[in-house]
Amino acid sequence: MLVAGSTAAFANARGDARAQVAFGIKAAQDGLWDEAMFRWNKAVKLDPTYAAAYNDLAVAYEHQGMPDKAREAYEKAIRLDPGNDQIRQNYEMFKEINDRTTRHPH
Amino acid sequence: MTGRLGILISTAVLALGLTACGASSFDIPIQTPIRAKLDVAGFQRVLVAGFVSGGGSDIDPNEETVRLLRSQLRLKSKLKVVEADALPLAAITRQQTAAAAPAGASKDVKTSEAPTSLPVKIKNAQELAQYDRVFANTSYWKQLGEEYQDPLIVTGTILFTPQNQSGFVQREQEVYNSLGERSVVPIRTFMERKGFVLRPKFIFIDGRTGATLYSETFREEVLYDTGQDTPALSSYFELMDRIMPSFLNTLSSQKIRGTRVLLK
Numbered sequence: 235m236l237v238a239g240s241t242a243a244f245a246n247a248r249g250d251a252r253a254q255v256a257f258g259i260k261a262a263q264d265g266l267w268d269e270a271m272f273r274w275n276k277a278v279k280l281d282p283t284y285a286a287a288y289n290d291l292a293v294a295y296e297h298q299g300m301p302d303k304a305r306e307a308y309e310k311a312i313r314l315d316p317g318n319d320q321i322r323q324n325y326e327m328f329k330e331i332n333d334r335t336t337r338h339p340h
Numbered sequence: 341m342t343g344r345l346g347i348l349i350s351t352a353v354l355a356l357g358l359t360a361c362g363a364s365s366f367d368i369p370i371q372t373p374i375r376a377k378l379d380v381a382g383f384q385r386v387l388v389a390g391f392v393s394g395g396g397s398d399i400d401p402n403e404e405t406v407r408l409l410r411s412q413l414r415l416k417s418k419l420k421v422v423e424a425d426a427l428p429l430a431a432i433t434r435q436q437t438a439a440a441a442p443a444g445a446s447k448d449v450k451t452s453e454a455p456t457s458l459p460v461k462i463k464n465a466q467e468l469a470q471y472d473r474v475f476a477n478t479s480y481w482k483q484l485g486e487e488y489q490d491p492l493i494v495t496g497t498i499l500f501t502p503q504n505q506s507g508f509v510q511r512e513q514e515v516y517n518s519l520g521e522r523s524v525v526p527i528r529t530f531m532e533r534k535g536f537v538l539r540p541k542f543i544f545i546d547g548r549t550g551a552t553l554y555s556e557t558f559r560e561e562v563l564y565d566t567g568q569d570t571p572a573l574s575s576y577f578e579l580m581d582r583i584m585p586s587f588l589n590t591l592s593s594q595k596i597r598g599t600r601v602l603l604k
Contacts, residue, residue, distance in 0.1 A: 252604065255603075255604055256604060259366055259602050259604065262368055262602060263366070263368065285603075286603035286604060289601075289602070289603050290602045290603060293368065293370060293600040293601075293602060296370060296372050296600070297370040297371065297372065298373075299372065299373035299374070299375065318603075320365055320601045320603060321603070323601065324600045324601055327598055327600065328372075328600075331372055331374075331596050331598065
């Protein structure tokens with residue numbers, strides 16, 4: 235009974251989080267990155283195991299010039315879904331830009 | 341035949357399924373803003389003064405670097421770029437060194453800790469390092485700053501050296517079997533290669549005080565097959581191209597365009 239209840243709660247949380255993620259994607263496509271970031275932040279609060287939401291949040295942080303937060307979100311997304319090549323590819327591109335512009339051997 | 345039909349049906353079913361569910365990933369263009377490393381709010385002008393350069397290639401890295409940095413700064417920085425001849429900084433350093441030497445001081449570079457004469461032809465990093473003293477001469481940079489209305493001064497050293505490197509490299513080779521079927525296999529071959537190494541050190545000096553604000557050093561290299569005759573100037577620009585985003589990002593925020601994938 236308890237297990238069934240918690241499974242249902244998880245399904246609800248994932249469902250709500252998915253709706254937030256979808257809305258965020260639409261907002262980002264319209265150039266409304268603040269709104270998108272708000273939605274994806276909400277999604278990861280609703281479902282902290284939702285790798286795609288962390289990935290999208292990382293992209294938003296990157297676009298908004300917050301590299302530390304972007305790195306943290308990408309790493310969280312990869313920890314949650316290590317086999318996801320799209321997340322890894324995003325992260326590699328983020329690192330490439332970040333390393334190139336902050337390359338400073340001194 | 342049955343197998344192929346099966347694959348076709350599976351693909352069609354999968355495609356229908358994906359359409360029904362809607363796409364789960366979306367490419368999105370982004371512009372990553374990168375904050376400037378140096379706060380240049382106190383400056384209205386930038387003077388790319390000149391560089392101590394060497395390395396033995398057949399280009400003048402001082403002239404080329406001054407020209408390239410100025411043109412890039414004109415395009416990508418809000419600071420007004422001061423137009424002036426590139427300083428012959430190596431010669432200036434030698435004059436300063438000679439003037440500072442006590443009368444009758446030894447001119448032997450090898451035995452003196454602070455040499456009273458400097459190598460005229462700079463071939464390597466050790467010889468170039470002897471010129472570093474000019475960047476610590478705050479009164480010289482302050483005076484130069486006064487001359488050009490207190491700009492941010494960009495200077496430094498550039499070593500651009502030809503290099504030859506031989507060794508084993510892995511490359512792919514086409515092979516055909518007895519049936520004439522083509523395949524590509526990796527093979528290791530010994531190759532002679534030549535190219536260039538570029539080692540710039542950019543120093544940013546406050547023209548109001550003569551003090552160094554910031555410096556950064558890079559190293560980039562390129563190697564070609566010996567048969568490929570790439571001019572030194574092309575290699576120089578190729579290597580500077582790799583460094584330029586980081587150089588520009590020292591003075592101004594940059595926006596780097598890219599594409600990422602959003603996931604549902």
